[in-house]
Amino acid sequence: MTPRTKPPDAFSPGETPTFEVSARESLRDSQLRRNLGKATQTIRRKRAVAVEELPDWEELREAGRALKERTLRHLDTYLLQLEESVTRAGGVVHWARDADEANRIVAGIAKEKGADEVVKVKSIATDETKLNEHLESEGIHAFETDLAELIIQLAGENSSHILVPAIHKNRAEIRELFLRELDVEDLSDEPKDLTNAARLYLRKKFLNAKVGVSGANFAVAETGTISVVESEGNGRMCTTLPPVLVTLMGIEKIIPRWRDFEVFMQLLPRSSTAERMNPYTSFWTGVSGEAGDGPQEFHLVLLDNGRTDVLADEIGRQTLNCIRCSACLNVCPVYERTGGHAYNSVYPGPIGAILTPQLVGIGKPGPDSLPYASSLCGACYQVCPVKINIPEVLVHLRGRVVRHKQDGGTLRQRLDPENVAMQAMAKTFSDPKLYENAQGLARVGQWPFARGGKIGSLPGRLAGWTAVRDLKPVPKQSFREWWKEERG
Amino acid sequence: MRVALFITCFNDTLFPETGRATVEVLERLGHEVAFPEAQTCCGQMHFNTGYQREAIPLVRRFVEIFEPYDAVVAPSGSCVGMVRDLYPMAADLAEDPDLARRVDELAPKVFELSEFLAKRLGVTDVGAYYPHRVTYHPTCHSLRMLKVGEAPLELLRNVRGIDLVPLGEAEQCCGFGGTFAVKNAETSAAMLGDKIRRVLDTEAEVCAAGDNSCLMHIGGGLRRLQAGVETVHLAEILASGASEER
Numbered sequence: 001m002t003p004r005t006k007p008p009d010a011f012s013p014g015e016t017p018t019f020e021v022s023a024r025e026s027l028r029d030s031q032l033r034r035n036l037g038k039a040t041q042t043i044r045r046k047r048a049v050a051v052e053e054l055p056d057w058e059e060l061r062e063a064g065r066a067l068k069e070r071t072l073r074h075l076d077t078y079l080l081q082l083e084e085s086v087t088r089a090g091g092v093v094h095w096a097r098d099a100d101e102a103n104r105i106v107a108g109i110a111k112e113k114g115a116d117e118v119v120k121v122k123s124i125a126t127d128e129t130k131l132n133e134h135l136e137s138e139g140i141h142a143f144e145t146d147l148a149e150l151i152i153q154l155a156g157e158n159s160s161h162i163l164v165p166a167i168h169k170n171r172a173e174i175r176e177l178f179l180r181e182l183d184v185e186d187l188s189d190e191p192k193d194l195t196n197a198a199r200l201y202l203r204k205k206f207l208n209a210k211v212g213v214s215g216a217n218f219a220v221a222e223t224g225t226i227s228v229v230e231s232e233g234n235g236r237m238c239t240t241l242p243p244v245l246v247t248l249m250g251i252e253k254i255i256p257r258w259r260d261f262e263v264f265m266q267l268l269p270r271s272s273t274a275e276r277m278n279p280y281t282s283f284w285t286g287v288s289g290e291a292g293d294g295p296q297e298f299h300l301v302l303l304d305n306g307r308t309d310v311l312a313d314e315i316g317r318q319t320l321n322c323i324r325c326s327a328c329l330n331v332c333p334v335y336e337r338t339g340g341h342a343y344n345s346v347y348p349g350p351i352g353a354i355l356t357p358q359l360v361g362i363g364k365p366g367p368d369s370l371p372y373a374s375s376l377c378g379a380c381y382q383v384c385p386v387k388i389n390i391p392e393v394l395v396h397l398r399g400r401v402v403r404h405k406q407d408g409g410t411l412r413q414r415l416d417p418e419n420v421a422m423q424a425m426a427k428t429f430s431d432p433k434l435y436e437n438a439q440g441l442a443r444v445g446q447w448p449f450a451r452g453g454k455i456g457s458l459p460g461r462l463a464g465w466t467a468v469r470d471l472k473p474v475p476k477q478s479f480r481e482w483w484k485e486e487r488g
Numbered sequence: 489m490r491v492a493l494f495i496t497c498f499n500d501t502l503f504p505e506t507g508r509a510t511v512e513v514l515e516r517l518g519h520e521v522a523f524p525e526a527q528t529c530c531g532q533m534h535f536n537t538g539y540q541r542e543a544i545p546l547v548r549r550f551v552e553i554f555e556p557y558d559a560v561v562a563p564s565g566s567c568v569g570m571v572r573d574l575y576p577m578a579a580d581l582a583e584d585p586d587l588a589r590r591v592d593e594l595a596p597k598v599f600e601l602s603e604f605l606a607k608r609l610g611v612t613d614v615g616a617y618y619p620h621r622v623t624y625h626p627t628c629h630s631l632r633m634l635k636v637g638e639a640p641l642e643l644l645r646n647v648r649g650i651d652l653v654p655l656g657e658a659e660q661c662c663g664f665g666g667t668f669a670v671k672n673a674e675t676s677a678a679m680l681g682d683k684i685r686r687v688l689d690t691e692a693e694v695c696a697a698g699d700n701s702c703l704m705h706i707g708g709g710l711r712r713l714q715a716g717v718e719t720v721h722l723a724e725i726l727a728s729g730a731s732e733e734r
């Protein structure tokens with residue numbers, strides 16, 4: 001099989017469509033709607049039960065938040081400490097300013113080993129840098145070994161969920177894909193058989209690969225220990241079988257001490273898969289030495305790629321607390337209906353809506369539309385195990401998007417109808433006289449649209465409202481008019 | 489206690505009956521209600537849509553107008569959420585420490601109607617009579633920003649004659665979300681569709697909530713479908729039929 005390249009997203013060169021445009025397509029996909037609806041409702045319920053079991057859940061969340069916040073405050077110190085501990089344990093640390101630098105480092109290591117194949121354990125950081133595409137361009141095939149990642153890689157698609165990347169596919173589709181791509185003769189659509197086909201295929205890859213590539217859930221500054229938390233055991237294979245292991249991680253994945261795991265290992269599995277403990281948690285510190293299992297050579301690539309910019313934003317920086325549990329996706333009413341592809345980013349859902357525009361920078365139409373892909377209902381904040389106030393960051397980023405447009409200062413931006421309307425309304429609201437006049441005008445201005453005691457259609461952008469809802473006409477007397485009459 | 493009514497621009501213009509009901513409930517409980525006529529809008533729509541510099545003068549006005557009172561009551565969870573949760577952010581953006589201090593003093597005195605009644609005054613029976621089958625949608629900002637909890641339901645349970653039926657998946661957003669309903673109209677409609685299905689499942693005559701913005705959205709959908717379900721603000725239910733009972 002030839003790994004296909006994924007469609008471009010916010011982290012690829014060029015522009016991506018806005019959320020509104022992409023969502024329209026996803027909303028019409030009936031299979032996606034039912035799969036997602038069912039999956040998110042089930043996991044929501046299970047998560048609530050798993051969390052309910054811990055009487056100190058709120059304290060744990062607070063501890064997780066505080067640990068992350070302190071780490072980020074002293075990130076420079078902890079990163080140097082991590083470099084030192086990893087080096088002491090026999091690993092090599094590389095620093096990558098951006099995606100390109102990170103990709104070149106990984107490709108360089110693979111080429112040096114003469115590898116034309118690498119096995120990968122699911123890592124969103126490498127999706128962010130487009131590592132697979134880069135390796136491909138240097139003649140190196142990257143094989144995803146997580147079942148769902150394998151599926152979407154074979155299909156040449158993007159992941160639609162952080163944890164369940166193939167949530168949008170059903171088993172008939174997966175069976176067809178495997179028959180076509182994996183050289184199997186006969187296959188039922190039973191999950192057991194599908195998994196087995198993937199297992200046989202991947203087993204060969206694991207045993208032959210010279211280089212394994214992973215991401216990281218956590219990296220302990222104090223000891224240099226890296227951790228990957230997973231469900232299938234493919235991560236364990238990737239990080240122990242190949243003689244060379246390369247881990248690419250964002251600089252925010254650091255935790256100060258070994259004992260901090262106590263907090264995060266309670267928060268993460270319950271939030272993500274609603275399990276008390278996930279099936280496989282791998283820890284490794286440097287290289288394995290002479291006798292033991294595991295890699296003889298270990299490289300850690302520390303990736304910035306916009307993260308220090310996020311850190312510089314006082315309100316936005318809490319985004320870096322994220323431990324990628326995906327609880328916010330599962331409770332999000334927008335995500336539940338549009339799915340992940342509408343976000344055009346390797347980071348979908350509420351976390352994607354705040355992380356993507358911050359990482360790629362404000363001023364690009366696609367990512368700029370993401371902070372608006374929310375009704376600000378706050379369900380995400382309520383479940384986030386590290387207490388990221390996602391609605392607050394969404395609102396803050398909307399402000400940055402608007403200020404960027406206004407200060408960009410082109411005439412077109414200033415004459416943007418929304419901007420003009422908002423300026424006019426702000427002026428109206430700042431003066432009770434103007435405001436009262438506007439109330440009167442609203443009453444008069446609606447008559448072209450009112451019919452039979454309701455308004456069934458509005459012009460322009462407001463047509464979105466009346467496409468599915470009637471509008472009640474403005475009543476004859478405002479509250480303040482009544483007050484003046486009765487009490488004035 | 490000097491109680492001021494913050495009617496909100498939305499209710500003032502589109503739902504005056506909610507304002508009248510709020511005044512009636514508060515007066516019935518023996519409070520004298522002041523209506524500072526200089527009030528306009530809290531700035532929520534501007535702030536949440538990203539026009540935050542434009543919202544700052546509105547924040548200043550609000551603070552100046554309402555800081556003399558002991559309590560400010562509004563029949564809208566989301567406008568109160570704006571004042572309590574987002575005014576501090578606005579004051580920071582304005583780089584005005586004096587405004588920030590005044591916001592901090594004012595914010596805890598601003599209440600959504602149901603929390604003012606149940607939590608601040610400790611009243612859960614306002615003597616209302618409303619002989620209808622009602623389901624209640626808790627609205628996200630009341631629920632998650634203000635954490636009013638059971639307050640509105642307690643008030644409703646004590647209404648005479650009411651047949652209160654629980655709403656399925658009640659805590660799910662209805663899809664209004666301010667300018668979200670226009671900017672992401674299709675996604676908003678998909679959320680509305682599911683909310684309407686839950687409302688219809690209850691076979692209620694009335695869908696109630698503490699926020700007319702969400703109700704305008706839900707009610708607009710129900711009316712378009714000719715579903716035969718009314719949307720009514722909580723305040724109006726609480727103000728109903730009291731005279732007959734007394």
Ligand code: SF4
Binds near residue numbers: 322325383
């Ligand atoms: S933002 Fe919070 S809830 Fe969402 S993935 Fe990150 S840690 Fe989990």
